[in-house]
Amino acid sequence: MEHQTAVNENAAERYLLGEMSDADRDEFEEHFFGCVECATDVRDGVTVIDNIRAERRMAAPAPRRFATWTGVAAAAVLVVVLAAQNASLRRELVTTLAPHAATVTFLTSAARGAGETPAVVVDRKQPQAALDFDIPESPFASYRCELRDAAGRVHASVDVTAAQAKDTIRLLVPTRDLESGNYTLIVDGLGPSPARVASYPFIVRVR
Amino acid sequence: MDLYTFDDNYVTRLRDGDRWTVDHFVLYFNELLLIKLRGRLRSKQDIDDVRQEVFVRVFRALRAGEIRDGRKLGAYVNSVCNHILLERYRSASRTEALEKKLEDVPDDTDLETLFASAETAAIVRRVMGNMESKKDADLLRAVFLEERDKDEVCREFKVDRDYLRVLLHRARERFRSEYLRTPNVIPFDETNRRKTSLPG
Numbered sequence: 001m002e003h004q005t006a007v008n009e010n011a012a013e014r015y016l017l018g019e020m021s022d023a024d025r026d027e028f029e030e031h032f033f034g035c036v037e038c039a040t041d042v043r044d045g046v047t048v049i050d051n052i053r054a055e056r057r058m059a060a061p062a063p064r065r066f067a068t069w070t071g072v073a074a075a076a077v078l079v080v081v082l083a084a085q086n087a088s089l090r091r092e093l094v095t096t097l098a099p100h101a102a103t104v105t106f107l108t109s110a111a112r113g114a115g116e117t118p119a120v121v122v123d124r125k126q127p128q129a130a131l132d133f134d135i136p137e138s139p140f141a142s143y144r145c146e147l148r149d150a151a152g153r154v155h156a157s158v159d160v161t162a163a164q165a166k167d168t169i170r171l172l173v174p175t176r177d178l179e180s181g182n183y184t185l186i187v188d189g190l191g192p193s194p195a196r197v198a199s200y201p202f203i204v205r206v207r
Numbered sequence: 208m209d210l211y212t213f214d215d216n217y218v219t220r221l222r223d224g225d226r227w228t229v230d231h232f233v234l235y236f237n238e239l240l241l242i243k244l245r246g247r248l249r250s251k252q253d254i255d256d257v258r259q260e261v262f263v264r265v266f267r268a269l270r271a272g273e274i275r276d277g278r279k280l281g282a283y284v285n286s287v288c289n290h291i292l293l294e295r296y297r298s299a300s301r302t303e304a305l306e307k308k309l310e311d312v313p314d315d316t317d318l319e320t321l322f323a324s325a326e327t328a329a330i331v332r333r334v335m336g337n338m339e340s341k342k343d344a345d346l347l348r349a350v351f352l353e354e355r356d357k358d359e360v361c362r363e364f365k366v367d368r369d370y371l372r373v374l375l376h377r378a379r380e381r382f383r384s385e386y387l388r389t390p391n392v393i394p395f396d397e398t399n400r401r402k403t404s405l406p407g
Contacts, residue, residue, distance in 0.1 A: 012379075013372040017350075017357065018246075026289070029243055034213070034281030039239055044379040044386075046242055047322045051331035052351040054323035 001031040003038065012041035016049060107133040107185060107200035118202045120178070128172040131202070133185060135165040138197050140189030147173065150182040159190070180206045214277040222269045233262065236284050238322075243285070245318050247292060254318070257295070261288050327386070334381045343374055 001011065011028050014020050020028060032038035105120045122129050135143055141162050147155045155177060160169060171185070185200040220228040240261060244254045264287050268274050274283055335344040342364060349360045350371065361367055 010372045010376060013375045016375060017368075017372065019368070019372075025246075030282055030285050032281075033236075033239055033285035034278065036213075039235075039281075040383075041379065042242060043238060043322075044383050045375060047327050048331055048334070048375075048378050048382050049351050050320045050322040051324075051328045052335070052347060054320040054328060055348070055352055 001027045003031070003035055006031055006035070006038050012038060012045055015042060016045040105129070105131055105202065107131055107202055109133075109136065109198040110201055120183075120202050120204045122175045122178050122204055122206045124175050124206065126175060129175050129178065129204075131171040131173065131185065131200075132168050133171075133187075133198075133200050134168055135160070135187055136198055138189050140191055140195075140197070142190045143197060144188045144190055145169065145171070146186045146188075147171070148184050148186060149179075155183075175206075178204045178206065180204055212277070213280045215275060216277070218269070218274055218277045218280060222272075222274075236261075236281075239281075240284075240288060241321060243288060244292075245321065249318070251318060253295075257288065257291050260291050264291070327382075330382055330385045333385060334378055337381070338378075346371065346374060347378060 006012070006028060011020075011024075011031075015025065015028050028038075032042055105118050107118055120129055120131065143160050143162075143165055144157060145160060146157045149155060156173070158171075181204060183202055183204055185202070186196070187198045187200075189195050189197045217228060221232055237258065240258045241254065244257055248254050248257065261284060265274075265284055268283070268287075274280060335347070338344045346360065346364050346366065349355050349364070350357055357368065357371065361371060
């Protein structure tokens with residue numbers, strides 16, 4: 001395809017709108033890979049279109065990341081409910097678009113450096129405390145998330161897949177299982193070469 | 208002297224591993240490959256795999272002296288990409304149609320907004336806000352945000368497909384104009400042109 005033909009036929013717009021036959025599309029691609037002007041037109045058009053599409057993300061509610069937040073959180077958060085039964089801990093994995101109302105604390109990874117350790121204020125009148133965290137992008141197919149107290153005892157453990165880890169994880173911890181003190185949420189990547197991915201220290205204050 | 212015109216000098220520097228030229232080459236064609244492959248593959252992993260393979264083969268060909276004419280460099284990159292796509296389709300199934308069925312591959316909606324950024328979003332919002340009429344912005348949103356059928360949208364807005372093309376053309380021209388006016392912005396095709404001295 002000659003450059004002037006591409007200009008005259010609004011090739012960039014037709015390409016971006018998906019209006020070309022396969023043959024025309026292939027021909028135009030061969031052209032714009034070698035033509036800076038047409039490549040720029042295509043690239044600018046793609047940028048405009050992608051930013052219009054990105055308004056969809058802005059319109060969808062996102063989990064809020066204040067240190068503490070009370071209220072019903074937004075959609076697209078993997079919720080893990082850690083349930084206790086009698087003297088032993090039983091875990092249950094729940095994915096829901098309507099998380100339970102709970103005090104939510106967003107945990108930050110220890111690797112992110114200085115900053116106040118998040119405090120989780122536990123009110124035993126509320127059945128659960130919610131801990132939100134993001135697993136850093138890592139090449140593992142799955143992760144193990146363990147809640148440990150200051151003595152290193154594992155209070156609960158849950159595995160999440162890489163696909164689930166793309167969203168914010170929300171752990172719902174029964175408040176009766178938490179005492180005042182230091183805790184750490186440990187995230188390890190699982191697989192042939194398991195490795196520590198992140199740790200999220202926090203302090204529990206029981207009211 | 209323009210260092211980043213695709214000429215024989217550019218090919219020589221690329222083959223010799225000149226850092227700025229290699230950076231420019233990868234940045235420039237990386238984006239074009241993303242645009243091309245996004246229309247054919249639905250998985251980001253597949254796109255990344257193909258892109259990487261394209262660069263591996265092109266650099267191999269460069270070192271082997273198979274590419275000399277800089278004016279044909281772009282077409283060569285495109286051609287290598289086509290070959291790799293064909294190989295993938297063939298290896299997927301010998302009896303399958305060459306066009307990969309979209310329902311067979313995972314949908315990754317992140318692909319739809321790869322070229323969006325906080326910086327360009329602000330410019331696009333201004334462009335949309337300054338359109339001749341609200342109807343024009345609504346028309347573009349109906350097509351790209353709501354992803355409605357284009358013919359149906361044109362009927363609803365009482366315009367034809369030519370109007371839609373012209374609208375998109377105007378939007379991207381205004382985006383370009385605003386983008387170049389934004390301080391400290393280096394357009395992607397200008398990236399590395401600012402490095403006017405060759406490394407020692």
